[in-house]
Amino acid sequence: MEINISKISRCEGIKENFDIIDNNQHELIFNNQTFKALPPLSVKGYAVNYEGKIEVELEISAKVEMQCSRCLEAYAQDIHVNATHMFAKEGFQTDEEEHLFKGDEIDLTEIVLNEIAAELPMKPLCSENCKGLCPVCGNNNNQSNCNCKVEEIDSRLQILKKLLDDEQGGV
Ligand SMILES: [Zn+2]
């Protein structure tokens, strides 16, 4: 995921667009867990020479393999994120937030993967309407219905009925 800045780094104000499709398999770390970014990963944007520094605008689109927190199925989480990063030539850094570059290439891989990881949901859901698993039999309620819920309510009602009967019987 490299961009060539040989032209823009030589002249202030010059802007160059890039449109990268990365078909490699990448992994990212989030919450001490490793996740797979599913190819292709798209990184569009532009680089511009701004007072001798290179400003890079990124528009990232990716899919990350995650596990739904309700139904526990694997699914592809869509991630779209925009970000801006500044790059300074080695030896010309004036701000801690600036990344360094040497030569004519800037490798965006680490920055892009970090941006994607920062967008991953804490509570992943395959769909907002995910019905999850049946707490009784573990059935995936998105795929089929089981009758456990009805039985569960029935047994609770029966216990309640029994308690009421006992109470009434005691009076
Ligand atoms: Zn789900």
Ligand SMILES: [Zn+2]
């Ligand atoms: Zn069930």
